[in-house]
Amino acid sequence: MTPSPIQMRGVAKQFGSKAILDNLDWEVRPGQVVGLLGRNGAGKSTLMECLLGLRETDGGSVLLFGEPLNALTDATRARIGYVPQKSDLFEWMTALQMLDYFKAMYPRWNDAKVASLLDRWGFDGLMRNKPIRRLSGGEQQRLSIVRALAHDPDLLVLDEPASALDPAGRRSFLAELVDGVIEQGTTVVFSTHILTDLERVAPDVAFLKNGRIALQGELDTLLDGARRVVGPASMLGAALPGELRRSQTGDGSVCVIVQGGALLADTPGVRVEPLGLEDLFIEVTR
Amino acid sequence: MATSLFSIIPGSSDPIYRQLVDQVRRLVAGGQLAPGAALPSVRDVAQQLTVNPMTVSKAYGLLELEGVLARRRGVGMVVADRAAGGGEGTAADATDRAALLRPTLERAAREARELELDPATVLALFTLILKESP
Numbered sequence: 001m002t003p004s005p006i007q008m009r010g011v012a013k014q015f016g017s018k019a020i021l022d023n024l025d026w027e028v029r030p031g032q033v034v035g036l037l038g039r040n041g042a043g044k045s046t047l048m049e050c051l052l053g054l055r056e057t058d059g060g061s062v063l064l065f066g067e068p069l070n071a072l073t074d075a076t077r078a079r080i081g082y083v084p085q086k087s088d089l090f091e092w093m094t095a096l097q098m099l100d101y102f103k104a105m106y107p108r109w110n111d112a113k114v115a116s117l118l119d120r121w122g123f124d125g126l127m128r129n130k131p132i133r134r135l136s137g138g139e140q141q142r143l144s145i146v147r148a149l150a151h152d153p154d155l156l157v158l159d160e161p162a163s164a165l166d167p168a169g170r171r172s173f174l175a176e177l178v179d180g181v182i183e184q185g186t187t188v189v190f191s192t193h194i195l196t197d198l199e200r201v202a203p204d205v206a207f208l209k210n211g212r213i214a215l216q217g218e219l220d221t222l223l224d225g226a227r228r229v230v231g232p233a234s235m236l237g238a239a240l241p242g243e244l245r246r247s248q249t250g251d252g253s254v255c256v257i258v259q260g261g262a263l264l265a266d267t268p269g270v271r272v273e274p275l276g277l278e279d280l281f282i283e284v285t286r
Numbered sequence: 287m288a289t290s291l292f293s294i295i296p297g298s299s300d301p302i303y304r305q306l307v308d309q310v311r312r313l314v315a316g317g318q319l320a321p322g323a324a325l326p327s328v329r330d331v332a333q334q335l336t337v338n339p340m341t342v343s344k345a346y347g348l349l350e351l352e353g354v355l356a357r358r359r360g361v362g363m364v365v366a367d368r369a370a371g372g373g374e375g376t377a378a379d380a381t382d383r384a385a386l387l388r389p390t391l392e393r394a395a396r397e398a399r400e401l402e403l404d405p406a407t408v409l410a411l412f413t414l415i416l417k418e419s420p
Contacts, residue, residue: 033338174336182338183329196296200337220301220344273396274299 002030003066005155005187006051011060013043013050020046022211024060028189033182035202035219036191039285042208044191045085048159052082064155078106081153083144083161091133095123095143098132099150106151113180117146121172137164145173149180156181158190162197170197177201195277207284215259215284219277225260226280231270244283257283291319291326294335300389302337306345308389314354314365315383325355325363 006028013021020043028034038044049055051062053069062069065076090098095118103109118128121142132140141164148156162170174197181188182201192198198205199219206216215222229240236246236254246256257275275283291313294305313319328346332339346363349355356366398408 171336175333178332178336178338179329199296199302200335203338203340220303220341223299223301224304276297276299278297279299 003063004029005065006189007063007066008051009061011050011062012058013046013055014058019211021050021057024212026051026206026213026216028187030187031185032204033188033202034190034216035198035205036189036208037195037198037205037281037285038191038208042285043211044208045159047208048082048157048189048191052080052157075107078108078151079154081148081151081156083141083148083156083158085159085163087140087144092131094129094131095135096128098143099147102147102150108151110150110152113152114146114150117149117176121146121169138166138169141165142169142173145176149176152184153186155187156189158188160191160193162192162194170194174201195281199277207281209285222259222280223275223277225258226275226283227258228273228275228279229256229258229270230254230273231267235267235270245286259284290334292331292335294337303341303345303348306331306342307348308386310345310349311354312386315386319365321365321367323365324358324361325365327362 004027006026008024008026011021011024011026012019024047026047036044036047046055050057051064053062053072064072065079067073067076090101093101099114103111123139123143127135127139132143135143141161145158145161148158162173165173177188178201188202190198190202203218203220204216205219205222207214209215225242229236230249230253233248233252233254236256240256240258242258242260244257244259246254249255259280292306292309294302296302298305300308310319310325319325325346326334328339328342331337331342335342346355350357350363353366353368355363358364394408394412
């Protein structure tokens, strides 16, 4: 069996007295495309940095393609691509200089792909030769994506890769992800707050909450199984199967969010409604 | 290109694969896709809609299981011969087609309840919309 691209066991990370990752277990299997979700400050970027070895952990173990982080071979390192949320590195270089610099570090480098992405993403001669710090936020983000895709990685980790992109830029990035990355069987982990993007490309989602992966599964299954049940307290007294949370509404009725439990048969006075991904996000991460 | 047959709305409570399944069913029931007609490839649909190819495969796979689509060697997915049913215009056929409208109407009904509209007002509006030329 091929080892999982990501395998984390009991990973802990504290900032001061605050636990950001708390005994976190997570596994991403070969070819999975996983959307990592969580509220602002939940620790998504920290999780990504810890799993890539960019940040030291306080405990636990991380294996990438079966190799422990502290003994990662160059060959395995070259199989990983990463787009940070914001990168201040290499700002004095031009786009072309930066790409050349990275090209020298990787045994595999897809020149044709780089040229085609730069063309399609609007990098004309002028932009290619401008210092990176003078590019706009969206242009820097696109360049960062080109750099991460250039060595045809087997594992791609993207930290809010589309946050600075306009709708057309996002669509073009997603198209490249669908056609140039996912089609190749690449394992992808990406975080985003743009849930419609996630729904387009990520069959699997993982929710980070209180320092752990609180819920992980196939997005379709989660959506198919998620329901909001609203009715009088007298009828919804007992815990429902798959209950995630419940709340009282102003008029004294009870609102229960269930996930994966058997769907309730028609009960008079009780309303059962499906949930979209945004509702599910809010309920799971609350 | 035939892939513009489909359109999707991400973010709705209907997962994308289910939106695709419903659309193919409607197109087949309505005759826009005749038996034997080839469907666009998984890759074409995925590219056109910018969705994961697995989502499209899943929709096609479910439709194949249901007997709406069939896999034909060298062509890919086609509309199954018996999918449209024989009795075009019969009562049973209309019932089948009406059933396909149910998910959309259920959504509308939910929104109507949220707006606290009474059934007569909603039905009058729907009647009006039906009479509008497309």
